[in-house]
Amino acid sequence: MAPDGELTQIVAVTATVLVAIVTAVGWDRLRDRARGRALVLRTIAVAACVATAVLAGFVTMDRTFEFFGNWTDIVGLASADEPAAAADPGADAAHSQIVPFAVHGMASHLDLPAYAYLPAGYATGTRRLPVVEALDGFPGSPRVWLRSLLAQQVLDQEIAAHRIPPMVVVFPTQTVTAQRDSECVDAVGGPALDTFLTTDVPAAVEHRFRVRTDAAGWGLIGYSTGGFCAVNLALRHPDRYAAAASLSGYFSAITDHTTGDLYRGSPQTRLENSPLWRVTALPVPSLALYIATAQDDRPGYTQLRRFAEVAKPPLRITTATIPVGGHSRKVWRQMAAPAFDWLASWLAGPE
Known part of the structure; x- marks a missing residue:
């Protein structure tokens, strides 16, 4: 999935909604747990909500403005998914x-x-x-x-x-x-x-x-x-x-x-x-x-x-x-x- 792909956006938005629902449903249930453990779980839930929301926002913005076409462009690494290329210029005269x-x-x-x-x-x-x-x-x-x-x-x-x-x-x-x-x-x-x-x-x-x-x-x-x-x-x-x-x-x-x-x-x-x-x-x-x-x-x-x-x-x-x-x-x-x-x-x- 490309960072500016439609499927990526659907996955990111769906994950954001699901994490928010799970957090809302489980928030009060956590109070019955030990105070320290409840605090940790609630912190993780909030962090997950923020992370998925940021990801969904990033993907939506990228689909609008198309800054990145590949995940490796974001982190500055060489892509493992290079375009198909022929090393020999004489290999196929009939096609570019x-x-x-x-x-x-x-x-x-x-x-x-x-x-x-x-x-x-x-x-x-x-x-x-x-x-x-x-x-x-x-x-x-x-x-x-x-x-x-x-x-x-x-x-x-x-x-x-x-x-x-x-x-x-x-x-x-x-x-x-x-x-x-x-x-x-x-x-x-x-x-x-x-x-x-x-x-x-x-x-x-x-x-x-x-x-x-x-x-x-x-x-x-x-x-x-x-x-x-x-x-x-x-x-x-x-x-x-x-x-x-x-x-x-x-x-x-x-x-x-x-x-x-x-x-x-x-x-x-x-x-x-x-x-x-x-x-x-x-x-x-x-x-x-x-x-x-x-x-x-x-x-x-x-x-x-x-x-x-x-x-x-x-x-x-x-x-x-x-x-x-x-x-x-x-x-x-x-x-x-x-x-x-x-x-x-x-x-x-x-x-």
Whole structure:
């Protein structure tokens, strides 16, 4: 049972009700027992009521906002229930594949896992394909793209309908520990996730897979924190990427209890990792950006409008909104196919 599953919610709510009923029925009966034993049993009963109520509330909130797709995402452990993946890119030419691989970062000195989507026919093809790096939110992992956002099915569908050409989509890990939001930046005195994602991941992908190596053939996409990452990295590295898509992303660097002090008190470094500041204070690159959100995601919608207002040529901005959905995976599932279609329209095709 997933933490955001309907069955999980039913079990959690049922357990809460049953524990409350048992506690209410047995409360007075405990008074006939020894005072010390009655106190212990009543304490246990109250604790059970609180624990089941908290669990039911957590599951209900997770089903609404879809923070976690897997129990192991909550505690920051590697999942034992990984998506089905083939280690050999040539094993099945007739169907798309999700291939796990490791990125050994020569520049960042980080070694982290990743997945690659290879389209049907990849094994028998000869052309070099465009690449999109897909970044997740926080909390999250590449598994969210593969299991909850159904990225493989979406890409299969869009390629089969000829709305996008065959492409490789890479799902890198963007956190060193699942409990700490990296914001995809080179933290001052800490992990260099910007370097990992923009130097080490492309190097590993270009070495392992048959892909384009020019900036015209590379793009970024991300949801929530990953949307911030996609836009920030594209603005910082226009020599590496031609386009980026943000789904419910934001445009100002944050520091809070989830990030820690990424910038070690350096206001300038924080500004340089804020897309909104970059497009107002620095010369902007020739780059295409797709920014999308739900209108009832008020913080995201406000930032989207502000960013679109201040962006200037040669930056090219496309905005997209849906009326309702908030900040959730339901929204990102709706937005994924149009965003990949848009990216394909800006990236150079197979060569």
